[in-house]
Amino acid sequence: xxxxxxxxFLLLSKGGLIITIILISFGVAAYATWGERKVAAxxxxxxxxxxxxxxxxxxxxxxxVKLFMKEEIIPTNSTKFLFLLAPFLFMxxxxxxxxxxxxGPDIPLADGHVLSLQVADVNxxxxxxxxxxxxxxxxxxxxxxxxxxxxSLLSSxxxxxxxxxxxxxxxxxxIALLMLSGxxxxxxxxxxxxxxxxxxxxxxxxxxxxxxxxxxxTCSMAEMNRAPFDLAECDSELNMGYHLEYSSMKxxxxxxxxxxxxxxxxxxxVTLYFGSYNFxxxxxxxxxxxxxxxxxxCIGVFFAKITxxxxxxxxxxxxxxRFRYDQLMKLGWQSLIPLALVNMLLTGAAILxxxx
Numbered sequence: 547x548x549x550x551x552x553x554x555f556l557l558l559s560k561g562g563l564i565i566t567i568i569l570i571s572f573g574v575a576a577y578a579t580w581g582e583r584k585v586a587a588x589x590x591x592x593x594x595x596x597x598x599x600x601x602x603x604x605x606x607x608x609x610x611v612k613l614f615m616k617e618e619i620i621p622t623n624s625t626k627f628l629f630l631l632a633p634f635l636f637m638x639x640x641x642x643x644x645x646x647x648x649x650g651p652d653i654p655l656a657d658g659h660v661l662s663l664q665v666a667d668v669n670x671x672x673x674x675x676x677x678x679x680x681x682x683x684x685x686x687x688x689x690x691x692x693x694x695x696x697x698s699l700l701s702s703x704x705x706x707x708x709x710x711x712x713x714x715x716x717x718x719x720x721i722a723l724l725m726l727s728g729x730x731x732x733x734x735x736x737x738x739x740x741x742x743x744x745x746x747x748x749x750x751x752x753x754x755x756x757x758x759x760x761x762x763x764t765c766s767m768a769e770m771n772r773a774p775f776d777l778a779e780c781d782s783e784l785n786m787g788y789h790l791e792y793s794s795m796k797x798x799x800x801x802x803x804x805x806x807x808x809x810x811x812x813x814x815x816v817t818l819y820f821g822s823y824n825f826x827x828x829x830x831x832x833x834x835x836x837x838x839x840x841x842x843x844c845i846g847v848f849f850a851k852i853t854x855x856x857x858x859x860x861x862x863x864x865x866x867x868r869f870r871y872d873q874l875m876k877l878g879w880q881s882l883i884p885l886a887l888v889n890m891l892l893t894g895a896a897i898l899x900x901x902x
Contacts, residue, residue: 650823
């Protein structure tokens with residue numbers, strides 16, 4: 547009787563969506579490495595990867611085979627269990643955030659079922675994202691401490707203090723957005739940004755909260771350990787930082803998880819501020835095509851926005867120099883947090899004035 551009560555459509559659809567998201571995340575992470583090297587090459591007037599396949603498109607596969615074939619090295623004095631656990635924990639937290647992101651509109655099927663393109667529509671989606679992002683730093687801390695290496699330990703301490711500093715400003719910047727949306731659900735926030743222009747105003751949250759987006763974007767760069775905030779792994783000071791002692795695919799998991807964080811982080815920013823899968827004229831498109839084709843168009847628009855955000859992050863990496871550590875802390879505590887507080891207060895005052 548228990549087996550008869552299982553909603554097999556829900557089970558299979560959610561399981562298939564989870565597997566699809568994981569595979570897409572790995573594919574994006576692999577080719578983000580190729581894309582970043584190409585972006586760096588263009589900015590530095592050189593070719594970049596161009597030997598493995600046409601335009602170097604097989605370079606990520608070559609890098610993956612190289613990591614798998616490398617010798618597995620575990621330091622003698624390391625805490626072995628935690629040393630092996632850290633990269634898997636880092637990868638797990640990088641993938642978990644994708645569970646609450648709506649990747650497209652719901653698709654009504656001919657048999658009456660509705661196919662949802664969101665793994666879990668929880669009403670506290672943003673809190674879930676914050677909780678998982680906060681856990682991500684534990685993979686870095688555990689890996690740095692378990693390596694029994696001074697450079698790795700310093701790197702993990704830096705990463706923890708950097709995460710604490712920038713999560714405060716990130717949370718404060720989101721409070722202003724939540725005051726406007728009135729919901730913690732990413733699905734609700736995405737649906738409120740329907741189209742692009744409605745009743746004389748822009749629906750995308752970027753136009754309502756430009757300062758909040760700048761703060762959130764800056765803090766996201768720090769959370770993802772992306773330059774110019776990559777103080778946890780800066781080669782010139784800490785010699786690769788927390789993954790100094792790692793080799794083979796354990797090192798690959800750390801590197802892949804960083805690019806998955808960039809992909810998922812970009813998806814969260816697009817969902818919160820740039821209309822998610824919504825686009826101008828979407829109602830006219832929805833009326834002229836089938837629901838499945840419309841959903842595919844929305845998914846394509848969503849991924850185009852994510853690609854633009856990833857390219858912006860890569861452009862910043864190869865444009866700005868790395869901060870000193872004291873500058874990093876000063877920016878977080880003395881600039882971003884006060885600015886986020888002022889933005890929150892001004893947003894509250896504007897809401898009271900408009901809706902009094």
